[in-house]
Amino acid sequence: MKLGGRNAVVRELLPFASTSATVIIGANVEHVGRWGKPPIASFVASLDSSYAKYVARVAQQKAPGDVALLSRMLHELLLTFYQATSQIPQRVVYYRGGASQDQYFGVLQAEMKALRKAFKLLSADCKPRVTFIAVNKRHHLRAFPMNSSGENNVEPGTIIDAGVVDAHGFDFYLYGHKNDQGTTTPCHYTVLHDESALSAEDVHRLTFHLGFTLGRSTRSTSLVAPVYLARLAARRARCYMREVSDGPFKSKFDLAGPHDGIRNCMFFI
Template structure:
């Protein structure tokens, strides 16, 4: 699971919800139903870290002056669940990233560290991996799938010879112009109080790809305006999910977001990756050397004609903080 955002963007205020319990390691909502059975019956017996990736939204917060040639610090974030079947505790890793680089450059090292953390907490390595990836366009699907799937496989193989858990690679697309409405205008039995379609509505025919595995899911209840469904596109599925199984799992995950007591519009790993990426802007060390030996260049130096650095180095997060949801 990964998220990438420009680290100079200010975070938007979030809901409180169960945040007080999630930050120190508690949980408020889980995937368990009555009798302790998972709500999504199609999910394997031991699932892996789940994730999501996305680019940060613009705000009206004041920004520092930028010289000519200025480049925003960019970071990649990988978020993974550390418990199953509750799927409420997540660990986030933040890594420096080159400007406007869509491929996560340190994905292998972050995946390996998250797999080790899952093994320590759960007592065994994950048998399956579900990878929610956000922030890429359709023209980049093949390129991202080829490089990042290979990276994930190498990270798994580095833990143990022959360890290759099946991977489901799902793309999350939020920036589109598709909106869903009831077939008969004004029918109150198929809309909520705001006039939007009911939460949990799925469309996987007619407007979807005729041959590929994709669907639109509106998991949240609209409060104001027209609800925008999320487009999930499954690029690779070694776990052989049925359409209903993956849709139920995705919709159920939207009820486990720690900051809100309602269902959210996109899977929580994607939200958490955004939060961790936004938090990374506060860890940006001005003037620190980048991994390639260059130093951070300010506006004056950039205007003088010097090349901006490839990426900025981020400080190390303390070990006792890594294991809690400090970004939530």
């Protein structure tokens, strides 16, 4: 990664990026696949106003919705943000991947509670406004342009927010990338909680622009960079997970973290 973690910067993401201390958090839970192995919870948080440089934390999630574990990880990220910027966060935009629609309510309750606890651990004056957005690519929606000029895929930046979305909620489908082969699949975003009263245009624009900030890609990505990076961090953590024997019929797994010298770098890229 160049420039301390920034390969590319998107200008004018949102007006509040320059007027208030805003943290973009990406969260994901990676299920390892092998029976008996606990899932890996991963979080990344932005460290600059360009939302291109991130720091990650990963841990074994021995129980779903472990508030103590989640709040400790989130507190470490917020503390790192404070040390890097000398600012207490005033706004948090939280993108949560790895959850199906039937899990949204439970995930929202547990992780909002963990966020509130992490804020208190950082400072009694830390009371940022939180926007909580669920991210899902596991759906069956496909769309095609009505007036295509040789290509049948939808152009990047296309938003679908009517007709096939919840009439009583705030959700949308975003085509964030260009697909050279096959049919492009949009990403489904659902705003579960919004204390900043962001407009639909602001959420759409921020989400689309975050697809351009992934340092390992020269083009936009289908997922927002924070969730993409959280997935990469979780998959990298698999390399640190080792099996500890606990008798002939039971195993325990220990997750060793990265060296302290690279802990706050984007080592997982």
